[in-house]
Amino acid sequence: MSVPLLKIGVVLSTMAMITNWMSQTLPSLVGLNTTKLTAAQGGYPDRSTGVLPANPEESWQVYSSAQDSEGRCVCTVVAPQQSMCSRDARTKQLRQLLEKVQNMTQSIQVLDQRTQRDLQYVEKMEVQLRGLETKFRQVEENHKQNIAKQYKAIKTKMDEIRPLIPVLEEYKADAKLVLQFKEEVQELTSVLSELQEEMGAYDYEELHNRVSNLEERLRACMQKLACGKLTGISDPITIKTSGSRFGSWMTDPLAPEGDTRVWYMDGYHNNRFVREYRSMQDFMTSDNFTSHRLPHPWSGTGQVVYNGSIYFNKFQSHVIIKFDFRTSTISKSRQLDYAGFNNAYHYAWGGHSDIDLMVDEGGLWAVYATNQNAGNIVISKLNPNTLQIVKSWTTNHPKRSAGESFMICGTLYVTNGYSGGTKVYYAYSTNSSTYEYIDIAFQNKYSHISMLDYNPRDRALYAWNNGHQVLYNVTLFHVIRSEEL
Ligand SMILES: *[C@@H]1O[C@H](CO)[C@@H](O)[C@H](O)[C@H]1NC(C)=O
Ligand SMILES: *[C@@H]1O[C@H](CO)[C@@H](O)[C@H](O)[C@H]1NC(C)=O
Ligand SMILES: *[C@@H]1O[C@H](CO)[C@@H](O)[C@H](O)[C@H]1NC(C)=O
Ligand SMILES: *[C@@H]1O[C@H](CO)[C@@H](O)[C@H](O)[C@H]1NC(C)=O
Numbered sequence: 001m002s003v004p005l006l007k008i009g010v011v012l013s014t015m016a017m018i019t020n021w022m023s024q025t026l027p028s029l030v031g032l033n034t035t036k037l038t039a040a041q042g043g044y045p046d047r048s049t050g051v052l053p054a055n056p057e058e059s060w061q062v063y064s065s066a067q068d069s070e071g072r073c074v075c076t077v078v079a080p081q082q083s084m085c086s087r088d089a090r091t092k093q094l095r096q097l098l099e100k101v102q103n104m105t106q107s108i109q110v111l112d113q114r115t116q117r118d119l120q121y122v123e124k125m126e127v128q129l130r131g132l133e134t135k136f137r138q139v140e141e142n143h144k145q146n147i148a149k150q151y152k153a154i155k156t157k158m159d160e161i162r163p164l165i166p167v168l169e170e171y172k173a174d175a176k177l178v179l180q181f182k183e184e185v186q187e188l189t190s191v192l193s194e195l196q197e198e199m200g201a202y203d204y205e206e207l208h209n210r211v212s213n214l215e216e217r218l219r220a221c222m223q224k225l226a227c228g229k230l231t232g233i234s235d236p237i238t239i240k241t242s243g244s245r246f247g248s249w250m251t252d253p254l255a256p257e258g259d260t261r262v263w264y265m266d267g268y269h270n271n272r273f274v275r276e277y278r279s280m281q282d283f284m285t286s287d288n289f290t291s292h293r294l295p296h297p298w299s300g301t302g303q304v305v306y307n308g309s310i311y312f313n314k315f316q317s318h319v320i321i322k323f324d325f326r327t328s329t330i331s332k333s334r335q336l337d338y339a340g341f342n343n344a345y346h347y348a349w350g351g352h353s354d355i356d357l358m359v360d361e362g363g364l365w366a367v368y369a370t371n372q373n374a375g376n377i378v379i380s381k382l383n384p385n386t387l388q389i390v391k392s393w394t395t396n397h398p399k400r401s402a403g404e405s406f407m408i409c410g411t412l413y414v415t416n417g418y419s420g421g422t423k424v425y426y427a428y429s430t431n432s433s434t435y436e437y438i439d440i441a442f443q444n445k446y447s448h449i450s451m452l453d454y455n456p457r458d459r460a461l462y463a464w465n466n467g468h469q470v471l472y473n474v475t476l477f478h479v480i481r482s483e484e485l
C-alpha cells in the first residue's frame with residue numbers, strides 16, 4: 001500500500017512547485033509590481049484634479065477654451081508628438097494584451113476546477129489515512145500486550161505512510177495558492193484596463209513581451225497538466241437504462257463546440273443500426289433518435305465515433321471500417337493484420353469482442369491479440385484516415401483474461417473482469433513500453449460490463465453495464481519535473 005501512495009507524494013510535491021511558481025514568479029513576470037505601477041503613473045494626468053500631464057509628448061493637451069461668435073465652445077488642442085497611427089497601434093496592442101490576460105484567466109479557471117477535483121480525491125485519502133491512524137492507536141491501547149508482535153508490523157507500515165500527511169496538507173495549501181493566483185490575474189486584468197485608459201503609462205513593448213512569454217509558459221504548463229496517470233475513478237452516474245445486456249455508446253471527442261450528439265449501438269453482432277441522439281439531454285430524457293444503417297453488421301462493442309466517423313470491426317472478420325456519418329459512405333476499410341477475430345481473442349465476457357477501437361488524447365488506437373503474441377494484448381496506433389498501423393506494442397497480458405481496456409494519455413488500462421468487484425489492475429505505457437500492476441477499484445453497479453472507454457474531451461469513462469449506460473469521472477495526476485518549468 002505504501003508504494004503507490006508515496007509515488008503520489010512525489011507528484012503532489014511537483015504540483016506544489018507549479019503552484020509556487022504560479023503565485024510567486026508569474027505576477028512579477030507580467031509586472032504585477034504595484035510599486036512600479038504607482039511610480040510609473042506618477043507622471044501622468046490625475047483625472048480627479050484635472051492636472052495637465054507633465055510629459056507633453058505623451059498626451060493631448062488642452063491649451064485654451066473659449067466661446068466663438070456663435071456661442072460654440074472652441075478648444076485649441078496640441079496633439080502629442082507621436083503620430084496618431086502609432087498611438088492607435090498601441091491601443092490595439094493593449095486591447096490584445098487585455099484579451100490575452102482574460103483568456104489566461106479562463107485557463108486558470110479550468111486549472112482551478114481540475115485542482116479542486118483532484119483535491120477532493122486527496123482529501124478523501126487523507127480521511128482514510130487519519131482513520132487508519134486512529135484505529136491503530138486504539139488497537140495499541142486495547143491489545144498492548146497480547147498481539148504486540150503483529151501490531152509492531154502494522155505500525156511499521158503506518159510509519160511508512162505517515163510522512164504523506166504533511167504532503168497532503170501541502171497540497172491543500174497549493175490549491176489555495178491557485179485560487180490566490182486566479183485573483184491576482186483578475187487584478188492584473190483591471191490594472192490593464194486602467195492602463196488602457198491612461199495610455200502610455202507603461203513600456204508596451206516590454207509588457208507585450210512579458211505577457212507573450214507568460215502565455216507561452218502557461219500554455220505549456222496547461223498542456224502538461226492535461227495528461228497524466230490514472231489514480232482514481234469516481235462513483236458511476238447512470239445516464240439511461242435501455243437496450244440489451246451488451247452494447248456500446250459514446251460521444252465524439254472531436255465534435256465541434258455545442259455538438260453533444262450521443263451514438264448508441266445495441267448488441268455485439270447481427271446489428272448494423274447506429275442510433276444518433278441529438279444531445280446528451282435528449283438521450284437522457286427521450287427516445288427520439290435518428291437511425292444510421294451501416295453497410296455491414298459489426299462485431300463486439302469496440303466501436304468508436306471520432307471526428308464525424310464511426311470506426312468498427314466488420315462482423316466475422318479482422319476488417320476495420322471507417323464510415324462517415326456526414327456522407328453515409330465507407331471512407332476507408334482495411335484489414336488489421338494478424339488480429340484474432342470471431343471469439344479467438346475476446347475479452348473475458350466473450351461477445352466477439354476481439355478488436356477494441358478507442359481514442360485518447362493522442363488519437364486512434366486498436367487493441368486486440370495475435371497468435372504471434374500468444375494471445376496477449378497488442379496495442380496499435382492507427383492513422384485515422386488510412387487505417388494503417390503507425391506503431392505497435394506487444395504486451396504480456398492475455399486478452400481473454402482482461403475484463404475491458406481503455407486508453408488514457410497513451411497508457412492502456414486493463415480491468416480484471418466484467419462481473420462482480422472490478423478494478424483496473426494492469427497499465428501499459430506506450431510512452432515507455434513498460435507495464436505495471438496497479439489497483440484502482442471502481443463500482444460495477446449492474447454487474448456486467450461489456451464496454452468501457454475513455455473520452456478525452458469529457459475526461460470520463462463511458463460504460464455499458466447490463467443495459468445501463470453509465471459514466472465515471474477519472475482523476476489523473478500530472479507528473480511535471482521541475483526543470484520543465
Ligand atoms: C517593484 O518595482 C520597484 C521599482 O521599479 C523595484 O524597486 C522593486 O524591486 C520591484 N519589486 C519587485 C518585487 O519586483
Ligand atoms: C482569446 O480567446 C479567443 C477564443 O478562444 C480567441 O479567439 C482569441 O484569439 C484569444 N485572444 C488572444 C489575444 O489570444
Ligand atoms: C506520453 O508522451 C506524449 C508525447 O510525448 C505526451 O503528450 C504524454 O503526456 C505522455 N503521457 C504520459 C502519461 O506521460
Ligand atoms: C427529435 O429530434 C430531431 C432531431 O434529431 C428534432 O428535429 C425533433 O424536434 C425532435 N423531436 C422531439 C419530439 O423532440
Ligand SMILES: *[C@@H]1O[C@H](CO)[C@@H](O)[C@H](O)[C@H]1NC(C)=O
Nearest residue numbers: 254306307308326363384385
Ligand atoms: C477532422 O475532420 C476534418 C474534416 O472533416 C479535418 O479537416 C480534420 O483534420 C480532422 N481532424 C483530425 C484530428 O483528424
Ligand SMILES: *[C@@H]1O[C@H](CO)[C@@H](O)[C@H](O)[C@H]1NC(C)=O
Nearest residue numbers: 117234235236237471472473
Ligand atoms: C464529473 O465531474 C463533473 C464536474 O465536476 C460533474 O459535473 C459530473 O457530474 C461528474 N460526472 C460523474 C460521472 O461523476
